[in-house]
Amino acid sequence: MKPILPLIAGLAAALFTAGAAAQSAADYPSKPVTLITPFAAGSGPDAVLRLVSDKLGRLWNQRVVVDNRPGGGGFIAIDQARRAAPDGYTLLQLDSEHVAALPHLYKSRNFVTLQHFDPVASLFRTPFFVAVASDSKWKNMSDLVAAAKSNPVSYGSWGVGSAGHLGAQQLESLAGVHMQHVPYREVSQLYANVGSGDVPWSFATIPSSQGVYKAGKLRYIAIAAPQRIPQMPDVPTMAEAGGPASLYVSSFVSLLTPKGVPPAIRARIHADVAKVIADPEIRARFDTFAFEPLAWSPEEIQRQAEAKSKVYGELVRRGNISLE
Known part of the structure; x- marks a missing residue:
């Protein structure tokens, strides 16, 4: 019978632990x-x-x-x-x-x-938009991609390895182009520079870019998603704007x-x-x-x-x- 005692003790300990965990979850947070x-x-x-x-x-x-x-x-x-x-x-x-x-x-x-x-x-x-200066000559993604194929084009992001940087890498791969990445430390400075045309374009979210957008200095030429969104119903999808249809940046x-x-x-x-x-x-x-x-x-x-x-x-x- 001796071997049974450790088993009983182990079961008791397990039941106690389970009970304690359940109790702690019921009391959480204290x-x-x-x-x-x-x-x-x-x-x-x-x-x-x-x-x-x-x-x-x-x-x-x-x-x-x-x-x-x-x-x-x-x-x-x-x-x-x-x-x-x-x-x-x-x-x-x-x-x-x-x-x-x-x-x-x-x-x-x-x-x-x-x-x-x-x-x-x-x-x-969160979805990402392609933002350009309001006076940019690019009206859609076809214009952006065509420009990148014929001349060096740069883009900004809020840091190396950010969704904006990696999303642009996806765009390069799907569109068969190469662009120069310009990383920024300050998000506000990034969109101020996009609005002034110092950097041609960047991916953007509504909260990060709305200040410059509401000031009339930014324009969204596409949303990198398969569907338009109610908040920006006039902004076309990537496919509608002439970009790679499979590009979804979120x-x-x-x-x-x-x-x-x-x-x-x-x-x-x-x-x-x-x-x-x-x-x-x-x-x-x-x-x-x-x-x-x-x-x-x-x-x-x-x-x-x-x-x-x-x-x-x-x-x-x-x-x-x-x-x-």
């Missing part, structure tokens, strides 16, 4: 929660995160604090979150480029984002937890964030930004990230892009 983000205060993702944090705080009856840690290609925020205890009280907001492109851009670091973090909840996906933003957070707590966070994202006030704010609310499962976030990683890996290799 103290303030921190949402770390690599995005600067005032940016589109930051604005969304602050709305989400406010709604979560009311739902949880706890303070939910946004901690902006911009810079370092996202690693300042990532490293801060990696140092946190895996208890569900520190969440990390990342976009698909932080998740899927960083491993290819910083090869010597041997850092694979999803080996250190678990996706827990999706927030939104970025999705999610919340992640450090590896090791109990599954029951991750499930609680996922369910509560989904509830918050469905709130009409947040949906209305998403509409102003042309952000598409997402209700992906953690498994779907993983699948989407892996699909992006394959595309980005090939683009990084082909363009010999590195941040090291």
Whole structure:
């Protein structure tokens, strides 16, 4: 009978652990929660995160604090979150480029984002427009591609390895052209320079470029998506504008937890964030930004990230892009 005793003890321990996890999920959160983000205060993702944090705080009856840690290609925020205890009280907001492109851009670091973090909840996906100066001679994508085939053309983005940079790499590949990348540190300066014609074009989102657009200095000649959007119904799709029909440039933003957070707590966070994202006030704010609310499962976030990683890996290799 002696061998049975360790088995009984093991089962008891397992049941106790499961019960404790369930109890901790039921009690979660019992103290303030921190949402770390690599995005600067005032940016589109930051604005969304602050709305989400406010709604979560009311739902949880706890303070939910946004901690902006911009810079370092996202690693300042990532490293801060990696140092946190895996208890569900520190969440990390990342976009698909932080998740899927960083491993290819910083090869010597041997850092694979999803080996250190678990996706827990999706927030939104954003489309990208092709922005040119309002007085640009380019009226559509056919004009842009033709110009790139006959003369050197440059374009701007908000950094090496950004969605704007990698999206332009996709355009080059599909259109059979080569263009010069001009990375900017400040997004506001990027679109000011596009509006003045100092840099011919750039990918843009509504929140990042709306100031220059509303001032009448920017024009969108296409949306890099298969369908037009209600916020900009007069802007044609990439195919309608004469560009590569298969070019779809978008970025999705999610919340992640450090590896090791109990599954029951991750499930609680996922369910509560989904509830918050469905709130009409947040949906209305998403509409102003042309952000598409997402209700992906953690498994779907993983699948989407892996699909992006394959595309980005090939683009990084082909363009010999590195941040090291």
